[in-house]
Amino acid sequence: MISGNCVEILRAFDIEPAFPEVNALQLAIRKQSLPLILKAEEMGYSSDNCAYVKADAGFTFGEGAPGVGKIPKPSLIVCNFVGCNVYIKWFEHCAEFLNVPLTMLDVPFVRGDRPTDGDVRYVVAQLKKLISDCEKLTGKKFDIDRLREICRLSAKAEDGWQRCKDLCKNTPAPMDAYFDAINLMGPINVLRGTQDAVDFFDVAVKEYEGLVKDKKGPIPQEKFRMVVEGPPPYPFYRQFRDLFASWGAVAVQSTYSTVGGIWEFGFRHDPKNPLESIAQQMLMENLCNRSLLDRYKQIRRYVEDWKADALVIHSVKSCRLFSAGQGDMRDYFANELGVPTLLVESDLEDPRYYAQAMMKNRIDAFFESLEHRRLMRRA
Amino acid sequence: METSPAVEQARAVLAAGLAPALKRSDAPAFGCFPVYSPFELYRAAGLLPVGLMGAGGTVDIVHADARFQSFVCSIAKSSLELGLQKRLAGMEGEVFHSICDFARNLASVFRRNFPTMHIEYIHLPQNAPGPEIEDYLVSEFRRVMAGLEQRLGRRVEDAAVGAAIREYNRPRRLMRELYAMRAKEPERISSSELFPLVRCGTLLPPDEHARILEAAKGEFAARKARRMDRVKVVVEGAFCELPPQGLIETLEGAGCYLVDDDFCAGWRWFSTDVPEGPDPVRQLARAWLERGRATSTRYNPDKPRHKDLVRRVREHGAQAVLFMPAKFCEPALFDYVVYRRELEKENIPHLLVEFEEKMWTFERTRGEVETFVESLLFDVRMGIGMGGTGWGTHSGTWTSGDTGWRNTELQCTRPRARRCRTGTTGSPRRRRAAPRPPTS
Numbered sequence: 001m002i003s004g005n006c007v008e009i010l011r012a013f014d015i016e017p018a019f020p021e022v023n024a025l026q027l028a029i030r031k032q033s034l035p036l037i038l039k040a041e042e043m044g045y046s047s048d049n050c051a052y053v054k055a056d057a058g059f060t061f062g063e064g065a066p067g068v069g070k071i072p073k074p075s076l077i078v079c080n081f082v083g084c085n086v087y088i089k090w091f092e093h094c095a096e097f098l099n100v101p102l103t104m105l106d107v108p109f110v111r112g113d114r115p116t117d118g119d120v121r122y123v124v125a126q127l128k129k130l131i132s133d134c135e136k137l138t139g140k141k142f143d144i145d146r147l148r149e150i151c152r153l154s155a156k157a158e159d160g161w162q163r164c165k166d167l168c169k170n171t172p173a174p175m176d177a178y179f180d181a182i183n184l185m186g187p188i189n190v191l192r193g194t195q196d197a198v199d200f201f202d203v204a205v206k207e208y209e210g211l212v213k214d215k216k217g218p219i220p221q222e223k224f225r226m227v228v229e230g231p232p233p234y235p236f237y238r239q240f241r242d243l244f245a246s247w248g249a250v251a252v253q254s255t256y257s258t259v260g261g262i263w264e265f266g267f268r269h270d271p272k273n274p275l276e277s278i279a280q281q282m283l284m285e286n287l288c289n290r291s292l293l294d295r296y297k298q299i300r301r302y303v304e305d306w307k308a309d310a311l312v313i314h315s316v317k318s319c320r321l322f323s324a325g326q327g328d329m330r331d332y333f334a335n336e337l338g339v340p341t342l343l344v345e346s347d348l349e350d351p352r353y354y355a356q357a358m359m360k361n362r363i364d365a366f367f368e369s370l371e372h373r374r375l376m377r378r379a
Numbered sequence: 380m381e382t383s384p385a386v387e388q389a390r391a392v393l394a395a396g397l398a399p400a401l402k403r404s405d406a407p408a409f410g411c412f413p414v415y416s417p418f419e420l421y422r423a424a425g426l427l428p429v430g431l432m433g434a435g436g437t438v439d440i441v442h443a444d445a446r447f448q449s450f451v452c453s454i455a456k457s458s459l460e461l462g463l464q465k466r467l468a469g470m471e472g473e474v475f476h477s478i479c480d481f482a483r484n485l486a487s488v489f490r491r492n493f494p495t496m497h498i499e500y501i502h503l504p505q506n507a508p509g510p511e512i513e514d515y516l517v518s519e520f521r522r523v524m525a526g527l528e529q530r531l532g533r534r535v536e537d538a539a540v541g542a543a544i545r546e547y548n549r550p551r552r553l554m555r556e557l558y559a560m561r562a563k564e565p566e567r568i569s570s571s572e573l574f575p576l577v578r579c580g581t582l583l584p585p586d587e588h589a590r591i592l593e594a595a596k597g598e599f600a601a602r603k604a605r606r607m608d609r610v611k612v613v614v615e616g617a618f619c620e621l622p623p624q625g626l627i628e629t630l631e632g633a634g635c636y637l638v639d640d641d642f643c644a645g646w647r648w649f650s651t652d653v654p655e656g657p658d659p660v661r662q663l664a665r666a667w668l669e670r671g672r673a674t675s676t677r678y679n680p681d682k683p684r685h686k687d688l689v690r691r692v693r694e695h696g697a698q699a700v701l702f703m704p705a706k707f708c709e710p711a712l713f714d715y716v717v718y719r720r721e722l723e724k725e726n727i728p729h730l731l732v733e734f735e736e737k738m739w740t741f742e743r744t745r746g747e748v749e750t751f752v753e754s755l756l757f758d759v760r761m762g763i764g765m766g767g768t769g770w771g772t773h774s775g776t777w778t779s780g781d782t783g784w785r786n787t788e789l790q791c792t793r794p795r796a797r798r799c800r801t802g803t804t805g806s807p808r809r810r811r812a813a814p815r816p817p818t819s
Contacts, residue, residue: 044719046712048450053713085479088505088678089713096717104678108502108515109477111522118518122504125511291500292487317450320480320709324455328446328488345448 001078002087003189004260005282006105008154008269009127010078011193012147013134018074020090022190023059024052028234028349032065037350050318051349053090061097073098076137078130080105083288084321103133107282110290115283123279144274150193151269151277158263160201161188165264167208168252169306171225172217174208178228178251179241180218189260223248224370227302229255229329230314230322235351243360247367253302255295258287262298292325296332303339310340310370316348342366381602385595386572389579396437400429400582401469410473412458412482413619414676415503415645417520417663419547423539424527426471430581430646433457433620436737438464446488452707453735454620455481462493472497472530477505478619478676479710497530499523505678508668516664541659546585548652553592555647557599558639562695565611565636566604571628577643578621610752611697614640615688615718618674620705622734629741630701634752638695644674675710684714685721692727698755700729705736728755
C-alpha cells in the first residue's frame with residue numbers, strides 16, 4: 001500500500017503493511033537504485049518514467065537487491081493513491097507481475113475548496129469494500145472499537161508531529177523541518193496508529209523543547225530560514241543537505257513532509273467517526289490530493305507564520321505530481337509575493353540526474369545574493 | 380486515389396485552427412483538454428465544446444517553458460503557450476480531467492494565469508463500474524453543470540443534455556462507421572484522410588461535423604481502390620497528444636495499413652450510441668462506465684487494456700502493433716511495459732515509435748517502419764506463420780534532438796523476425812501453414 005493514508009484499516013486486521021515507495025527511497029539512499037532502474041528499463045520502462053517505480057520494479061519483480069534481500073509476495077495490494085496518477089500504474093504492474101489481487105481506492109482529487117459530499121460518500125463506500133476484502137483475506141470480523149483505538153493512537157502521534165513542526169517557529173529552529181522532518185516521516189507514515197509512533201513523538205517533542213530552551217539548532221548558527229518544496233535527491237541526501245548547511249540555511253517548513261498528511265494545521269483522526277475521518281484525511285488533509293494552487297497557499301502560510309527568508313524548490317524529474325508547474329510557482333512567489341525563490345533540478349531516485357557542481361553553483365549564488373541583499377539593507 | 384472534397388473541407392477546418400470557433404456568435408467556445416470530456420453538458424449550457432489539444436508546430440514556445448520544465452509533454456506546454464500568447468481570447472473556459480499529473484497541475488496553472496476563464500477539473504473515476512461509482516460520476520457531472528449555471532447565469536436543463544446526447548451520437552456513430560469501413564477495406568479510406576476527418580470534429584458543432592463525415596462516407600463508398608502489399612497494424616498510445624499529419628502519412632508510405640488507432644480517443648469514446656432515455660445525465664455517466672474505451676488514462680479491472688489491445692488486433696486481422704506514445708506521456712509509457720509483455724505472450728510483433736506533436740522530420744521513422752514492415756512481409760512470403768506464431772519482436776526507441784528528430788537508438792529486444800525461424804522466440808512446432816501473400 002501507499003504510506004500516509006488509511007493504514008489504520010489494515011492495522012485493525014493485524015495486516016502488516018509494506019510500502020513500495022519506501023522500498024524505493026531506501027534503495028536510493030543506500031545508493032543501490034541505479035542497477036535496479038536499469039533493470040526496469042530493460043523490461044520496457046522508459047527513461048522518462050518515474051524512477052521510484054522503476055527502482056521498485058527492478059527490485060520487486062526481479063531478485064531483490066544485494067544486502068537487502070527480496071520482498072515476500074504480498075497477500076493483497078491496496079492502491080490507496082491520493083493525487084498521483086502514477087501510483088495507479090505502479091500498483092497495477094505489481095498486481096500483474098506478482099499475480100496478487102488488487103483493491104483500488106479511487107480518491108477524487110479536490111477540485112474546489114473542500115471535497116464534495118459525493119466525494120466523501122464515494123470514498124467511504126470504497127473503505128467499506130476494503131474492510132470486506134480484509135475480512136475475506138484474514139477471516140477476521142471487523143471490529144469498529146479496534147479501529148477507534150487505532151485512530152486515537154494516530155491522533156496522538158499527529159499531535160506530536162504538529163508540536164515538532166510548531167517548535168520550528170522559534171529562532172533558531174530546533175530541527176531542520178526538511179531533512180530532519182523527512183526522518184520523522186518514517187514514524188508518522190509507517191508506524192501511525194501504533195503506540196510506537198506515540199512514544200517516538202513523545203521523545204522527539206521533549207528533545208526539541210529542550211533544544212528550544214537552550215537556543216540550539218541543527219547547525220551552529222542559523223543564518224537563513226527557508227521553506228523547501230519538493231522531494232530530496234535521496235541518492236545524494238547528505239551532499240545536498242551540506243550545500244545548505246554550509247550557508248547556515250535551515251528549513252523551517254517543507255511541503256514534502258506533508259505528503260502523508262498535513263497535521264500542522266490541526267486535522268486529526270477522529271475515534272468517534274473513524275471511517276469518515278480516514279476518508280477526510282485521504283481526500284483533503286494531505287499535500288498530494290490538493291491542487292497546485294492549494295500548495296501555493298500552504299507554502300505562503302509557511303513563509304509567513306514560520307518567518308522564512310526564502311523558498312527553495314527542488315524540482316525532480318520523476319515526480320510530476322510535485323514538479324509539473326513549479327516554474328509557475330517560482331513566478332508566483334518571486335514576482336507576485338517578492339519571496340526570494342530558488343529552483344534547482346535533479347531527481348529523487350535516479351542518480352544520473354544529479355550534478356553536484358551545478359547544484360553547488362546555483363545554491364551558492366542564491367545565498368550569496370541573499371547575504372548581499374541583507375548587507376545592503378543593513379547599510 | 381481520387382481526392383475527397385470532404386477531406387479537403389476537414390483539412391481547411393484544421394488549417395484555420397481555433398480562431399473561427401473563438402469568433403462564433405452563436406455559442407461561446409469551451410476548451411476541452413484530452414482525453415474524454417462530457418461534451419454534452421457544455422453543449423446543453425449553450426457552449427461550443429472545442430478541443431484544446433496542443434498547437435502542433437504552429438506556435439513557438441516562448442513563455443510556457445518558464446512555467447513547465449523540459450520533461451513536460453509538448454501538448455501541455457503548447458496549450459499553455461496559446462493562452463499566454465493571448466490566442467485563446469474569447470474562450471469561455473477550459474476543462475481538464477484526471478488523466479495524468481501534468482493535466483492536473485496544468486489546470487491550476489491555467490486558473491492562476493487566466494483568472495477570467497471558467498476553469499473546471501473533472502475527476503473521472505478509476506475503478507470497475509458499480510452503483511457507487513455511477514452515483515459518484517452523476518454527482519460529478521451535476522457539479523460541473525452547477526458550476527456552468529453559476530458562471531453563465533442560466534439553468535442547464537436535463538432535457539438539453541438529452542438533446543446534446545442525440546446531437547453527439549450522430550458524428551460518433553459516423554466515425555464508428557468510417558473506422559469499420561477502414562478496418563474492412565483499408566485501401567478504400569486512408570488514415571491520412573480519416574485523421575483530419577475525425578480531428579476537425581474537435582473544432583466544430585456536432586451537426587456540422589456530421590455533415591462532413593456523411594459526405595466523406597458517401598465518397599469513400601463510391602471509390603474504386605486496389606489493395607496494396609502492406610501490413611495491417613493497430614496504432615496504440617496516441618490517445619492524448621496528437622501526432623503530426625506527416626507522421627501518419629509516413630506510416631502509410633512505409634507500408635502500413637492502420638486498421639485501428641486511438642487518435643482523438645475522447646471524441647469517439649463510446650462503443651455504441653449513448654442511450655437516449657430518461658435521466659440523461661445518468662445515461663451519460665453509465666455509458667462512460669460501461670461503454671467507454673479501454674485506454675491508458677482509465678483503470679477498469681473489468682476491461683484490462685492489454686487484453687483489449689490483443690482483442691482488437693485479432694478482431695481486425697492486424698499483423699502488428701505500432702506503439703506510439705507521445706514523448707513524456709507517462710500513462711502511455713507505463714502501459715507499454717504491460718502491453719509489450721502481453722503482445723510477446725501472444726506472439727504479436729510490435730514497434731515502439733515515440734513522437735511529439737511538433738515533430739517535423741520523418742525520414743528516420745520511415746526507414747525504421749519500412750524495415751519493420753519489410754521483415755514482416757518477408758516472413759509472410761517465406762511462409763512464417765501469420766496470426767500468432769513464430770514472429771519476432773521489433774522495438775525501436777526515438778528521442779528528440781535539437782534539430783528535429785533523430786533515431787539515437789534502435790533496440791531489438793528479441794531477435795528479428797528472420798531469426799525467429801530458428802525458433803528463438805516462437806516454437807517451430809506451433810507454426811502453421813503460410814497464409815497466401817497479399818496481392819498487389
